Amino acid sequence: MAVVLDLINNPRPRHPEKAHRPDSAVLKKPDWIRVKAPVSPGYNATRDIVRANKLVTVCEEAGCPNIGECWDKKHATFMIMGDTCTRACAFCNVKTGLPAALDADEPRHVAEATAKLGLKHIVVTSVDRDDLADGGAQHFAETIRAIRAACPTTTIEVLTPDFLRKDGALEIVVAARPDVFNHNLETVPSRYLTVRPGARYFHSLRLLQRVKEIDPRMFTKSGIMVGLGEERNEVLQLMDDLRSANVDFLTIGQYLQPTRKHHEVKSFVTPEEFKSYETVAYAKGFLMVSASPLTRSSHHAGDDFAKLKAAREARR
Numbered sequence: 001m002a003v004v005l006d007l008i009n010n011p012r013p014r015h016p017e018k019a020h021r022p023d024s025a026v027l028k029k030p031d032w033i034r035v036k037a038p039v040s041p042g043y044n045a046t047r048d049i050v051r052a053n054k055l056v057t058v059c060e061e062a063g064c065p066n067i068g069e070c071w072d073k074k075h076a077t078f079m080i081m082g083d084t085c086t087r088a089c090a091f092c093n094v095k096t097g098l099p100a101a102l103d104a105d106e107p108r109h110v111a112e113a114t115a116k117l118g119l120k121h122i123v124v125t126s127v128d129r130d131d132l133a134d135g136g137a138q139h140f141a142e143t144i145r146a147i148r149a150a151c152p153t154t155t156i157e158v159l160t161p162d163f164l165r166k167d168g169a170l171e172i173v174v175a176a177r178p179d180v181f182n183h184n185l186e187t188v189p190s191r192y193l194t195v196r197p198g199a200r201y202f203h204s205l206r207l208l209q210r211v212k213e214i215d216p217r218m219f220t221k222s223g224i225m226v227g228l229g230e231e232r233n234e235v236l237q238l239m240d241d242l243r244s245a246n247v248d249f250l251t252i253g254q255y256l257q258p259t260r261k262h263h264e265v266k267s268f269v270t271p272e273e274f275k276s277y278e279t280v281a282y283a284k285g286f287l288m289v290s291a292s293p294l295t296r297s298s299h300h301a302g303d304d305f306a307k308l309k310a311a312r313e314a315r316r
């Protein structure tokens with residue numbers, strides 16, 4: 001079977017670090033995974049604003065299945081600090097390598113694009129920048145401040161790396177006061193060495209807990225993919241771990257394999273199983289839960305933020 005690497009538009013392979021990996025079979029997607037084709041005028045308008053501001057989006061870099069729906073509504077998630085990541089997680093479609101220097105104008109460009117898209121809620125994420133002394137925390141903070149200045153009523157959600165071995169980095173981002181601090185656990189601890197080898201489960205959990213310790217009013221959020229070989233009980237344990245860290249919002253979505261060189265899909269979790277995870281998660285005390293095959297961290301993030309605030313108010 002042919003090796004699938006992205007060579008059509010790029011003469012250099014997108015994932016040279018994954019070239020040595022054996023091919024894995026790509027399972028046929030079940031009926032319940034259907035996505036909207038990216039062909040609408042709204043999609044084109046979003047793409048034009050992204051290009052004009054020279055921005056990178058996780059929607060494109062991760063090959064997100066929701067891009068047709070989200071960009072039609074002018075919802076895009078900006079990925080700051082370049083398109084090259086210092087980690088090489090087995091599930092991820094973002095390319096790995098030594099990233100370029102930070103672009104000092106990027107915070108302003110993100111803010112301008114947020115204004116042009118008319119976003120009420122913006123999600124900003126990034127690649128891992130283990131090469132930077134602060135892991136990119138200051139750049140995150142400057143981006144938050146630039147958006148606040150340009151769009152004072154827009155609420156801001158950050159989806160950060162783990163800032164592993166970057167003392168003080170988390171505090172810099174929290175001090176910039178995003179409305180939602182999101183950091184994804186991605187999978188259960190038993191799958192970390194295979195799926196997310198550069199990360200540490202308890203470090204990620206502690207990062208989320210620390211956000212709440214610094215600012216108890218800040219909403220915290222985390223997400224995982226299922227279908228990576230995890231057991232149901234492990235997912236339930238992970239929910240308990242997140243609740244112990246006072247995390248407010250849990251997202252659970254189906255892992256989809258970007259290429260044959262990425263981690264294989266071990267199973268397609270049925271919509272009924274997702275519903276069951278959602279029910280259990282609410283019972284464990286999360287303020288908000290989004291669990292469905294096409295749930296992604298930033299999918300419907302604006303609408304979900306409104307529900308999150310309402311859920312907190314309702315518990316008072």
Ligand code: SF4
Nearest residue numbers: 059064067070298299
């Ligand atoms: S779900 Fe998130 S990453 Fe995917 S297209 Fe929508 S905004 Fe982009």
